[in-house]
Amino acid sequence: MANFLYRLGRLAFRRRWYVAFMWVAVMAAVGFGAAKAPSAPDDGFTMPGIESQGAFDLLDQRFPGAGADGATARLVFVAPDGQTVTAVRLRSAIEQGVADVAGGNEVARAVDPFQARAVSTDGRTAYATVSYRVKADALSDASKKALEDAVDQARQAGLTVEVGGDALATQPAAGGAAEGIGIAIAAVVLLITFGSLAAAGLPLLIAILGVGISMASILALGATFGLSETTGTLATMLGLACGIDYALFVVSRYREERAKGHAPREAAGLAAGTAGSAVVFAGLTVIIALGGLSVVGIPLLTKMGLSAAGAVAIAVLVSLTLVPALLGFWPNAVLSRKARKGKHAKESTGRWARFVLRYPLPVLLIGVAGLGAIAVPAMNLQLGMPGDEAKPTSTTERRAYDALAEGFGPGFNGPLTIVVDARGAGDAQAAVRTITEQIGATHGVVSVSPAQFNRAGDTAVFSAVPTTSPTDEQTKSLVNLIRAERGALERTTGATFEVTGMTAVNIDVAQKVQDALIPYLVVVVGLAFLLLLVVFRSLLVPIKAAFGFLLSVLAALGAVVLVFQLGHGAGLLGVEQTGPIMSMMPIFLVGIVFGLAMDYEVFLVSRVREAHVHGEPARQAIVTGFRHSARVVVAAALIMMAVFSGFVGAGESMIKMIGFGLAIAVLFDAFVVRMAIVPAVLALLGHRAWWLPRWLDRALPRVDVEGEALTREAAAPVTRPEPAPVR
Numbered sequence: 001m002a003n004f005l006y007r008l009g010r011l012a013f014r015r016r017w018y019v020a021f022m023w024v025a026v027m028a029a030v031g032f033g034a035a036k037a038p039s040a041p042d043d044g045f046t047m048p049g050i051e052s053q054g055a056f057d058l059l060d061q062r063f064p065g066a067g068a069d070g071a072t073a074r075l076v077f078v079a080p081d082g083q084t085v086t087a088v089r090l091r092s093a094i095e096q097g098v099a100d101v102a103g104g105n106e107v108a109r110a111v112d113p114f115q116a117r118a119v120s121t122d123g124r125t126a127y128a129t130v131s132y133r134v135k136a137d138a139l140s141d142a143s144k145k146a147l148e149d150a151v152d153q154a155r156q157a158g159l160t161v162e163v164g165g166d167a168l169a170t171q172p173a174a175g176g177a178a179e180g181i182g183i184a185i186a187a188v189v190l191l192i193t194f195g196s197l198a199a200a201g202l203p204l205l206i207a208i209l210g211v212g213i214s215m216a217s218i219l220a221l222g223a224t225f226g227l228s229e230t231t232g233t234l235a236t237m238l239g240l241a242c243g244i245d246y247a248l249f250v251v252s253r254y255r256e257e258r259a260k261g262h263a264p265r266e267a268a269g270l271a272a273g274t275a276g277s278a279v280v281f282a283g284l285t286v287i288i289a290l291g292g293l294s295v296v297g298i299p300l301l302t303k304m305g306l307s308a309a310g311a312v313a314i315a316v317l318v319s320l321t322l323v324p325a326l327l328g329f330w331p332n333a334v335l336s337r338k339a340r341k342g343k344h345a346k347e348s349t350g351r352w353a354r355f356v357l358r359y360p361l362p363v364l365l366i367g368v369a370g371l372g373a374i375a376v377p378a379m380n381l382q383l384g385m386p387g388d389e390a391k392p393t394s395t396t397e398r399r400a401y402d403a404l405a406e407g408f409g410p411g412f413n414g415p416l417t418i419v420v421d422a423r424g425a426g427d428a429q430a431a432v433r434t435i436t437e438q439i440g441a442t443h444g445v446v447s448v449s450p451a452q453f454n455r456a457g458d459t460a461v462f463s464a465v466p467t468t469s470p471t472d473e474q475t476k477s478l479v480n481l482i483r484a485e486r487g488a489l490e491r492t493t494g495a496t497f498e499v500t501g502m503t504a505v506n507i508d509v510a511q512k513v514q515d516a517l518i519p520y521l522v523v524v525v526g527l528a529f530l531l532l533l534v535v536f537r538s539l540l541v542p543i544k545a546a547f548g549f550l551l552s553v554l555a556a557l558g559a560v561v562l563v564f565q566l567g568h569g570a571g572l573l574g575v576e577q578t579g580p581i582m583s584m585m586p587i588f589l590v591g592i593v594f595g596l597a598m599d600y601e602v603f604l605v606s607r608v609r610e611a612h613v614h615g616e617p618a619r620q621a622i623v624t625g626f627r628h629s630a631r632v633v634v635a636a637a638l639i640m641m642a643v644f645s646g647f648v649g650a651g652e653s654m655i656k657m658i659g660f661g662l663a664i665a666v667l668f669d670a671f672v673v674r675m676a677i678v679p680a681v682l683a684l685l686g687h688r689a690w691w692l693p694r695w696l697d698r699a700l701p702r703v704d705v706e707g708e709a710l711t712r713e714a715a716a717p718v719t720r721p722e723p724a725p726v727r
Contacts, residue, residue, distance in 0.1 A: 001280065009269040009271060054498055072130065073132075074127055098110055110131070136167055190248075206322060207240050211235075214307075238595055250276060254268055371672055380565070381561055386579050389402075416479065445464050524594060529546055556589060560581060
């Protein structure tokens with residue numbers, strides 16, 4: 001591996017014009033393909049194998065054109081203090097507004113609140129639900145304008161009007177200015193680390209190019225493989241993160257080889273052969289983690305994982321070829337000012353590594369105990385999908401949610417939709433009536449709506465309003481209780497039913513993700529263990545890497561639960577409403593943090609093993625490895641923390657959660673696990689850290705990540721013949 005990458009790096013350096021032209025041509029080709037490709041498909045969130053999804057499918061089949069998955073708008077009308085919505089003037093304004101909206105071409109149904117008895121008992125609040133035939137992202141501007149005009153008209157009559165649903169909901173934005181500050185901080189960190197504008201800008205340039213190629217490829221192949229811009233979200237984040245890290249590692253090693261006296265081309269080859277080997281295997285571990293997302297069984301997540309794996313593969317290829325090529329154009333530009341003047345930069349003495357070697361057991365115990373304590377709240381993790389209640393009070397969706405909860409009760413915002421399949425019943429009307437009465441009498445149900453039949457008269461749908469809010473654990477228990485009654489009712493009536501609606505969907509999704517989390521971790525960590533076993537030729541080092549990763553992820557989940565679920569410190573982040581943790585958060589956290597953690601693990605430990613393989617004692621190898629790699633790993637971690645922290649500045653609670661979770665996970669993994677626990681464990685194990693049974697040593701392929709062959713040939717860099725490749 002090292003010899004091949006060494007030759008590749010030298011070739012890219014020498015044939016830099018061809019390499020640069022090749023990547024420009026690739027970018028142009030995929031860009032042209034993206035521009036000419038058909039529009040990306042709607043990758044609506046589907047979840048095969050859960051009851052609520054099956055009920056939605058049944059609704060689409062039995063109620064064609066009803067817009068079961070179309071956009072909705074819930075107009076909430078609140079009368080001024082001391083008045084009621086039934087007053088003649090206010091009632092007229094409400095009826096006129098609903099009638100104006102109902103005349104839209106894309107409107108499937110808009111029910112007058114007074115006809116539907118959608119008025120609170122105190123008469124101060126009423127609501128009208130508008131159902132559209134198309135999804136929110138396909139809703140025309142004319143339909144949105146008609147809805148907004150109706151709202152303005154009602155407000156002019158003195159009513160307070162808020163709009164819930166997704167018809168007018170804005171897409172959550174990322175960190176905005178805060179994210180820009182994060183990227184600026186990343187650039188400053190790179191500049192401080194390298195002391196050169198060119199060296200600081202090169203990793204950013206490489207990462208941006210890789211992400212551009214990845215996203216253009218996703219758009220170009222969208223119609224063929226069912227990909228869309230949403231699919232590329234994870235690809236963008238990981239492509240940027242890994243692209244910066246990989247280029248950073250190669251450039252850092254190039255500067256190190258130049259400091260040893262190697263010629264530019266030779267230094268580029270050695271950087272590709274050593275740091276490049278670490279990049280390849282770090283990339284492979286990330287690709288394994290992302291491919292493992294298919295275990296979860298969610299089509300959207302599978303597409304996101306495979307797309308992100310492709311983005312990481314592109315980041316690896318760009319770092320191994322384009323970085324040496326660009327170094328060939330400007331071989332001295334990435335060097336520090338002192339190095340360009342022929343002065344040697346002051347080398348790190350490895351003081352932190354020596355400190356850990358002096359007190360390995362206390363450092364290990366403090367690190368494990370600290371992360372373990374932070375991970376404790378993760379035991380109370382509640383998964384769900386925060387809705388309008390988690391949005392800022394500045395949004396109309398949140399105000400509509402609060403008004404409905406105040407006027408009709410907390411469960412009104414999360415009604416359960418019951419779909420009754422009465423084809424097997426002798427008397428469909430009687431069967432549906434029995435099921436409606438039984439569910440209405442269930443403890444925890446406030447009310448049920450009249451059942452509505454399809455044209456064939458064999459399927460009915462009605463809603464049940466819980467006493468508790470959509471994210472309350474008691475609502476989850478109610479859904480499970482209603483489903484438990486199905487068997488007895490089916491035997492009695494001959495009809496069956498399914499529970500759906502957004503509340504039930506969120507409960508089912510959370511349960512499926514929770515059930516898939518352990519298998520996902522087992523697959524990812526197991527395959528990564530095998531790969532690290534080949535890389536480090538050690539049994540204990542991969543085990544240590546896996547346990548360290550699990551510790552950092554659990555601590556990050558604990559911190560997220562502590563802030564966003566339990567509310568400790570939520571005000572400092574601008575979180576106005578706590579609740580369950582987003583269902584996909586653990587999966588995203590595991591996938592992204594695993595990728596970054598393996599980057600840091602491979603780069604740090606490969607330098608330690610490199611020193612050990614080249615003859616240094618085990619403890620001294622730790623100091624040597626950390627002296628050469630710790631600064632770069634710290635810089636890479638700070639960059640990722642700065643970028644992820646930018647998402648904390650977003651207005652949406654979910655985006656805050658993602659940004660905080662990723663930033664805190666990188667903090668724990670890079671600074672506690674990799675910089676403290678890893679050297680402490682290696683120090684305690686000593687030479688035993690690299691123990692491998694002889695039979696396994698013979699069976700495993702040798703990949704020479706440490707570049708042992710390269711080091712033997714490069715022992716005399718000044719006299720080395722430039723054109724001769726390493727054999």
